[in-house]
Amino acid sequence: METRLDPWGAVHVEDYTKLFEEFGISSFDDILPELVDPHRYMRRKIIFGHRNYDAVLAAMKSGRPFAVMSGFMPTGRAHFGHMMVMNEIIWHQQQGGDAFAAVADMEAHAVRGISWERCRQFGIEEYILSLIALGFQPKENSHIYFQSKNYDVRNLAFELGIEANFSEVSAIYGFSGETCISHMESVMAQSADILHPQLEEYGGPKPVVIPVGADQDPHIKLTRDLAYRMRRFLVERRGDYISVRGKAASQELMQAAESALRGTGLGQVKRYEEHIDITDLQLREGQRIDEAQQEIEELIIRLETEHGEYGFIPPASIYHRFMTGLTGGKMSSSKPESYIALTEDPKEAAGKIMRAITGGRQSLAEQKKLGGEPDKCTIYEFLLFHLSEDDKELLELDAECRSGRRMCGNCKKDVAERIKRFLDEHQQAREEARERLPEFGIRL
Structure with a gap:
């Protein structure tokens, strides 16, 4: 069955390797050896694919300018799935890149009907505070912003709209005659988000990488096409x-x-x-x-x-695997039982872990005989994605699980304690970040 990538729908990818052939995404394994100190998402194959990351890596290694940009639609609570993008933005900033993080309030307002006031509230309380708490720094040419307040983005979106047409955008996103014009305009705003770090006001054309889940690939492909069309040579x-x-x-x-x-x-x-x-x-x-x-x-x-032209370089992108929801399927903001929010009460979060689906067998005897399946376990995923920095520890846990020596109850207790400790520390850091908002040009 053909895989369809929908930025606003529920996408669950069973076989990520199919995306290489179906969508022209390159395997990250091919470029991984060139990274001296890769992020754990890269080492652990959580980041599985890319488009033109070679250009970003070349700039990174040579000390030339590059940037990272991604964003968040403020429609609900930020969870551990969103934290993946935050960590990828911060890592690239630490490697010397300019960093841009958008709160996609225009998209949320047009697509989900979220009021401007709620967009601002969600944007600050759920996303911006966590991004700062995780390590985003206020540096020259690094910005956190709301789409609706960034007139560089809005003006560029208007210019990009000249190069796109209704038929093309409808074919990419499946728009129909019932789709509102503002929804279509929000697509141009996202392309402008991606390209605006290359405006002269932000240092001019440079390689820019967009960390996203595979469901956002339609935005990347359209924006790469638009960057090409804006060129004169x-x-x-x-x-x-x-x-x-x-x-x-x-x-x-x-x-x-x-x-x-x-x-x-x-x-x-x-x-x-x-x-x-x-x-x-x-x-x-x-x-x-x-x-x-x-x-x-x-x-x-x-x-x-x-000569007054844009000179855009088509943006690069890296793609990470989706986190599995605690109840199975994709972790989704629309299903509170499927995720743990970064603002969740630590004790309640620990309780969710204790109730989560694991990769264990139907009975204790069967578990001891056949072993568990950590690659199908949401509990092990929390360790793999977020709660263990030690690759050796993960290999040992994997082996113990598969051999039947480690039981699911022990894993759940361990991860519940780790997640409680992480949330306690993160939420304290969020309160400290609240005092730093003016450093990022944001006022409550």
Whole structure:
């Protein structure tokens, strides 16, 4: 059966590897060895796929500018599933990236009918305080914001709307004649969220990574297409030469590109009506042709921005697995029994753990004989995703479970205590974060 990724629906992916073939998502395993100190989500294959993360990694390793951006729709309580995105934003900020976190109040208002007042309340109390408590820092070109209050985003959404049409957006998201216009506009706002870290006000074009669940891939694909359409040139390698192809570039811009390319000394420059070729490449010692192509790409992007264009780089993305709900299926804000909120009473949270579905067998005797199935256990997932930093400990627990030496009751008691301790500490950090809100330009 074909997998459908719906940003506003209930998506449960049985086989993540199918997404590589069906949606063109690349396996993160291919790029993992290049990371010196990967996040535990990366090491543990919780982050399973990516689009063009190579560009972000290259910038990270070379010290060049890059950014991370993601957001939260304030329709309910923030839970451990949302915390995954928060941790990924914070990790990339710690690696030197600019960090952007959006409260998608325009989307919540248009799609879910949440009032503006409730959007603000949920946004601050559920998401922003937890994000700060987990380690998001107030740095230059790092921002937490509400969509409706960010006019850079709103103005860019209007510009992006010129490049999109009703038929295309309807085909991507399954919109019908009953879909309200504001819902469609919220799609453009999300594309603007993703691209606005590349505006000149925020340091100009740079690689940007969007950490999301696989259900958000339609937003990523549309935004990558829109970034491409906003460009005026396309830099391509064609065998042993490089071609700079005009995409609705003015004659003035073509002339400027020709002059700039001649000044690089990278090869023979010949201009045609709608493209410019660089042949007989003169590569510097040790330089590869793909590195020369990247140099030309960066030159052309600077040229575009100097002439009032955007010069957007298509955004990268990383995809994480969904957390399993405590009652089975996807952890969802619409099912309180399926999740533990970051603001939940620690004792009540511990009680939910004690009632959760596990990967154990039907009886104690069967468990001892056949062993458990930690890969199907919501309790083990809490350890894997959030509550254990020690990979060796997880391997030992996995082995004990599969061998039948470890019983579900012991695991539940252990995880219940850990989650109670985590929530006690996190909620104290949230109160400290409340005092720091003005540092992030947010007032209660």
